[in-house]
Amino acid sequence: MQRLGGPPICRGLAPLWLRLQASRPQQQQQQQHVLQQQQQQHMRQQRQQQHLLQQGAPRSGHTGALPQQGLQRLTAPPHFPSPQQQLQQQQQQQQQQQQQQRGIASFQRAMRRLQWPLLREEMAVFFEQQLRGPATSLSDLQQQQQQQQQQQQQQQGSSSVSVACSPWERFVSSQQLAAAGFVAAAIEGKGPYRKLAIAAAAVFPLAFDEAHGHLSHLFKARLYKLRVGNVIEHCLVKAAKVDPLARHIYFILFQRHKEGEVSQVDLPLTLLGLLACPAYHQGYHVELARPTVPVQFVGPEPPPPLFVDVSQLRFSPPYSAVTLETLKDQLPRDGTARFAPSLNPKEEVAWAYEVGSLPEVPLPASWKDPNFIDRKGLMMDVWNHRRFPKPS
Incomplete structure (x- = not known):
């Protein structure tokens, strides 16, 4: 039931009815204010038009009296939307906004x-892959990580590599490891002695980086991050038992390196700019004087290989040379690496000479052929044979 001319009896609707009654006078006042402003603006426009007509001012290039159509346009009252039309436009805009909000909310719910x-x-x-073969999936992840590390190192100019290792179990010989596809290795210095087994597929590409070459000079100039379980050893190659002709590695001895302590490596040299060398174009022979240069470093890793630029090397008799001091700019600028103190800055690292023009110099008396040195470091007596008596 509801009383005529009064508020509803229901308590829940009473506040709503009161709010509506209170808001009606405000809406009426706003509408009246808008209409008054529009009327005032219209009156101003009419006054301006009458003033222009009285003065007889031309409009937009026309002279004399204005045409009848122009007068009708000027004197015609402008069309203003009624309050009902304004309310309809506002309601349409609100409905469009509500539809957009509903669409966004439905999209979020669907996502x-x-x-x-x-x-x-x-x-x-x-998890199905883990159940089928967890070892293979983990190895794939490790390979991806290694590839990413190698790409980052190549971008940064680093020669260090990360190699996965396994412990060398007791009562297993190096021959058995080789038959299983592993290389026997050991780590010494600045820590406990550790025996390792490294996969041959991971070591051989680093040792023999050329298709028909011998042991790479960079093999002993790298920093190896050997991962043994949860332990990572930062090591350098101290010695290796290798057959360069058969391209096979039997044993590798690593030595630990700690940042802040001095370690020495033999960095390989690479000839650069040979096709642009003026001496080479004139027919002279251009080559490296030495394949490696000893470098001492205290940083986290050794510097990358050095490049000997001969693009500006010209021949002057008896020969021309590139000295060691020209390579100083390639060392780290933070002072963590230097050439070995035994080297002379004027020592030659590349030559340009005419073949046959330089006299031959005999070998020094203290020189020993490394092919005839046994495991104990002593010279082999090749004459101690009944068919080849030792000369008196």
């Missing part, structure tokens, strides 16, 4: 509804 099934499917596939 939340679809997110969990997709995530669940990915998790199920991952």
Whole structure:
């Protein structure tokens, strides 16, 4: 039931009715104010037009009296939307905004509804792979990490590599490791002695980086990050037992390196700019005087290989040379590396000479052929044979 001309009896609707009654006078006042402003603006425009007509001022290039159509346009009252039309326009705008908000909310709900099934499917596939072959999946992840590290190192100009290792079990010989596809190795210095087994597929590409070459000079100038379980050893190659002709490695001895302590490596030299060398164009022979240069470093890793630029080398008799002091700019600028103190800055690292023009110099008396040195470091007596008596 409801009383005539009064508020509703229901208590829940009483506040709403009061708010509506209170808001009606405000709306009426706003509408009246808008209409008054529009009327005032219209009156101003009419006054301006009458003033222009009285003065007889031309409009937009026309002279004399204005045409009848122009007078009608000037004197015609402008069309203003009624309050009902304004309310309809406002309601349409509100409806459009509400529709956009509903569409955004429905899209968000759909994304939340679809997110969990997709995530669940990915998790199920991952755990199924782990159940089928966890070792292979983990090895794939490790290979991806190694590839990313190698790409970053190549961009930064670093020669260090990361190699996965396994412990060398007791009562297993190096021959058995070689038959299983591993290389026997050991780590010494600045810590406990550790025996390792490294996969041959991971070491051989680093040792023999050329198709028909011998042991790479960079093999002993790298920093190796040997991962043994949860332990990572930063090491340098101290010695290696290698057959360069058969391209096979039997044993590798590593030595630990700690940042802040001095370590020495033999960095390889690479000839650069040979095709642009003026001496080479004139027919002279251009070559490296030495394949490596000893470098001492205290940083986290050794510097990359050095480049000997001969693009500006010209021949002047008896020969021309590039000295060691021209390579100082390639060392780290933070002072963590230097050439070995035994080297002379004027020592030659590359030559340009005419073949046959330089006299031959005999070998020094203290020189020993490394091909005839045994495991104990002593010279082999090749004449101690009944068919080849030792000369008196």
